[in-house]
Amino acid sequence: MPTALPPDSVGLVIPQTLHFDEPLELDSGKTLPHYDLVIETYGELNAARSNAVLICHALSGDHHAAGYHSMNDRKPGWWDSAIGPGKPIDTTRFFVVCLNNLGGCKGSTGPTSINPETGRIFGADFPMVTVNDWVQSQERLMRRLGIVQWAAVIGGSLGGMQVMQWAISFPQALRHALVIAAAPKLSAQNIAFNEVARQSIFADPDFHDGHYLEHDTLPRKGLMLARMLGHITYLSDDAMRAKFGRELRAGKINFGFDVEFQVESYLRYQGASFVDRFDANTYLLMTKALDYFDPAGEFEHDLARAFAATEAEFLVASFTTDWRFSPARSHEIVKALLKAGKRVTYAEVESEHGHDAFLVPIPDYMNVFRAYMGRVSTEDATCA
Amino acid sequence: MRVDHAIISDWIKPNSRVLDLGCGDCALLRELRQSLNTTGYGLEISIDKLARCVEGGTPVIQANLDQGLSPWFEAQSFDYVIMTHTLQAMRHPEKLLQEMVHVGREAIVTFPNMGYWKNRLQFALGGRMPVTKTLPYGWFDTPNIHLCTVRDFEALCEELNLRILGREMVDSQLQSRPLMRLAPNLLAETAVYRLAAK
Numbered sequence: 001m002p003t004a005l006p007p008d009s010v011g012l013v014i015p016q017t018l019h020f021d022e023p024l025e026l027d028s029g030k031t032l033p034h035y036d037l038v039i040e041t042y043g044e045l046n047a048a049r050s051n052a053v054l055i056c057h058a059l060s061g062d063h064h065a066a067g068y069h070s071m072n073d074r075k076p077g078w079w080d081s082a083i084g085p086g087k088p089i090d091t092t093r094f095f096v097v098c099l100n101n102l103g104g105c106k107g108s109t110g111p112t113s114i115n116p117e118t119g120r121i122f123g124a125d126f127p128m129v130t131v132n133d134w135v136q137s138q139e140r141l142m143r144r145l146g147i148v149q150w151a152a153v154i155g156g157s158l159g160g161m162q163v164m165q166w167a168i169s170f171p172q173a174l175r176h177a178l179v180i181a182a183a184p185k186l187s188a189q190n191i192a193f194n195e196v197a198r199q200s201i202f203a204d205p206d207f208h209d210g211h212y213l214e215h216d217t218l219p220r221k222g223l224m225l226a227r228m229l230g231h232i233t234y235l236s237d238d239a240m241r242a243k244f245g246r247e248l249r250a251g252k253i254n255f256g257f258d259v260e261f262q263v264e265s266y267l268r269y270q271g272a273s274f275v276d277r278f279d280a281n282t283y284l285l286m287t288k289a290l291d292y293f294d295p296a297g298e299f300e301h302d303l304a305r306a307f308a309a310t311e312a313e314f315l316v317a318s319f320t321t322d323w324r325f326s327p328a329r330s331h332e333i334v335k336a337l338l339k340a341g342k343r344v345t346y347a348e349v350e351s352e353h354g355h356d357a358f359l360v361p362i363p364d365y366m367n368v369f370r371a372y373m374g375r376v377s378t379e380d381a382t383c384a
Numbered sequence: 385m386r387v388d389h390a391i392i393s394d395w396i397k398p399n400s401r402v403l404d405l406g407c408g409d410c411a412l413l414r415e416l417r418q419s420l421n422t423t424g425y426g427l428e429i430s431i432d433k434l435a436r437c438v439e440g441g442t443p444v445i446q447a448n449l450d451q452g453l454s455p456w457f458e459a460q461s462f463d464y465v466i467m468t469h470t471l472q473a474m475r476h477p478e479k480l481l482q483e484m485v486h487v488g489r490e491a492i493v494t495f496p497n498m499g500y501w502k503n504r505l506q507f508a509l510g511g512r513m514p515v516t517k518t519l520p521y522g523w524f525d526t527p528n529i530h531l532c533t534v535r536d537f538e539a540l541c542e543e544l545n546l547r548i549l550g551r552e553m554v555d556s557q558l559q560s561r562p563l564m565r566l567a568p569n570l571l572a573e574t575a576v577y578r579l580a581a582k
Contacts, residue, residue, distance in 0.1 A: 313443070331455065334445060338425070339458055345438055346445045347431060364431045371438040379441075 008084045009076060010042040010067035010091050017107060020140055024102075027292075030127040033116065037141055038063050038107030039099040042083060043091035045147070051377070052147045053089060054138065054174075055079065055098040056155030056162035059230070059286045060278060062106035065098040066091075079156075081361040088369035093377040094151065102137050103129040103285040111281030112213065123281060124210020131158075131293045135165045139173065152176035152376050153312075156358035157325065158286065161293045164333070167310040168295050176376050177312040178369075181322055181358040183329035184303050184336070185294040190324065193233055194287035197226035201280050210281050223280040224271035231270050236321035236354035296336075303336035314344040315372045317365065319357035345372065387560055388494055389415060391552045391576050392466060395492060396420055400463035403427065403488060405449055405480075406470035410437035417442070424462060427453075450475045453483040462488040469574075471495045472528040482544055485581040490549065494576045497553075499533030499569040518573050534569040541579065550578035 005011050017038050024032045040063045045052060055065050057078070066083035068076055083089045083096055100108040103126060111126040118125075142150065153174045155163045160182025167177045183190070201207060204222030208215045235243070244263040259265045299305035314337055318330035327348050337344040349365045351357040357365070389412055396402065398420045404413050407426025416422040426444040428434050437444040445456060449470065465488035471477050472495050484491035496518045497503075503514040513523040521528065532540070534553075541548055553564040553572030564571040 315438075335456055338445075338456055338461075341461075343443045344425075344445070345434075345443050346447075347434055348446045349431065364435075367435045368431065368438055371435045375439065375441055 013067040027130040028128045035109035042096040045095040053094045054153045056159035058157035058159045063100040101134045105279035105282040150174040154178040156180040167312045171311040178315045180317045183325040200225035220275045227274040228267040228271040233324045234355045238352045304339035307340040317347045319351040322355045324355040403462045403465045405467040410442040457487045466492045468494045491579040498531040545582040546579045552576040
């Protein structure tokens with residue numbers, strides 16, 4: 001528990017809930033008649049309304065990107081390493097907005113919300129949402145906040161996919177697009193991991209076809225397994241070796257199936273603690289949104305054509321030991337942007353942290369990130 | 385402005401698309417953008433230098449030139465592809481030269497001339513690998529693994545079917561002196577070439 005908050009923290013923050021009454025037509029053909037979005041903001045919107053930055057979260061993220069909700073919080077928001085006074089996304093210069101996406105489980109309308117049509121918890125009946133659906137809802141959020149154009153839209157992993165979608169769907173609504181540790185679409189291997197995660201949730205007897213909350217239970221085992229699998233794909237072989245090696249918890253082999261190796265202990269802890277803070281239906285939805293993302297699909301599978309109408313300047317970054325969305329996947333993005341003749345900078349950061357690296361304050365990464373955002377903050381902001 | 389940069393600027397038409405290989409802190413690209421309104425990118429392997437390019441507002445791709453240009457760029461997507469003082473550090477200089485005139489309409493290359501008289505003197509009289517202001521490394525730690533003379537380079541251009549559109553010679557002060565034009569292979573410390581595919 002921090003007795004005083006670090007000076008480079010945004011401090012104590014309070015989420016807000018915004019209600020939207022305009023129906024949102026989803027890619028699936030279904031409609032959300034109305035919905036809530038929970039957001040957090042840090043810093044001040046300037047008079048010209050030109051310094052707003054949108055943060056898009058990844059699979060298990062939410063609106064709480066930085067700062068603390070109370071002095072009792074053990075940890076700050078999920079991207080506190082990059083957001084705060086003097087940090088790359090400097091809250092003394094930018095007005096930072098982060099939301100919990102639709103289908104989430106942290107307050108925005110999602111599977112744990114009440115379905116107004118039935119009066120029951122949505123559960124498995126919550127419609128599938130896509131990256132494009134999220135971006136459409138984020139655009140409404142932008143208008144609600146009185147912002148005409150983001151100085152930058154920023155995201156890592158699944159968040160980076162939303163950034164690309166923003167640049168494609170609303171070319172004039174952002175000046176800079178920061179796409180970190182992302183991919184232009186999932187590979188078969190990526191989808192395969194997601195499918196195993198989903199099957200482990202479905203196989204849990206407490207899943208009840210997604211209506212577990214009505215049965216007053218949770219598919220704990222299934223979601224835990226899904227998260228354990230996820231964690232394996234977020235870390236690199238090197239990082240796991242460095243962190244756990246073959247270290248034994250009891251110092252010796254016990255010829256049993258209890259936790260013996262430290263890595264087992266780590267995965268079980270990560271899995272078990274995730275169950276307490278995350279909803280299995282949301283996890284299922286997020287993995288499907290990942291699987292479906294393919295912005296080139298509407299452009300004869302030519303990503304350069306998908307980017308043709310974009311107006312934002314891009315920063316693309318990848319990490320050397322990330323094998324979930326490897327540097328080669330970022331190369332695809334960069335190559336398409338180059339082919340389309342767009343302004344793009346690409347950084348390939350040396351790191352041992354695997355996919356998780358995008359959340360780690362690696363000095364090389366932070367230097368490029370800070371340099372880029374420094375320029376975003378000083379450039380002439382001529383609003384559309 | 386450095387003389388080699390000034391020579392390059394003279395060759396480049398305003399508003400062209402330029403790619404600078406091994407762009408360092410993007411000083412040349414910034415100069416070209418300011419004086420000639422060029423657009424384009426730098427390619428740089430070092431992330432420290434990349435951060436300085438970013439500060440200066442130049443788009444830059446972090447990449448290893450030894451892996452070539454074809455993974456990144458389409459044919460003829462630039463007016464000029466520039467590479468200053470980097471050719472001699474490449475694993476396959478001949479392949480890179482070909483890629484440069486493939487990706488760009490013209491290539492501009494500068495390299496240290498191994499035939500420079502001081503290099504020859506050190507080798508011939510001292511019997512040791514030359515160490516000069518332009519080539520400051522010992523044989524064991526030099527990044528310059530493919531040094532050549534002006535004549536070597538022109539022979540390679542001939543072999544690769546590269547047309548020499550322009551040629552300038554400068555010394556270690558990066559001054560261009562008239563005498564060098566008479567005996568470039570002996571008197572030039574640095575050579576600056578402008579090339580195209582035949």
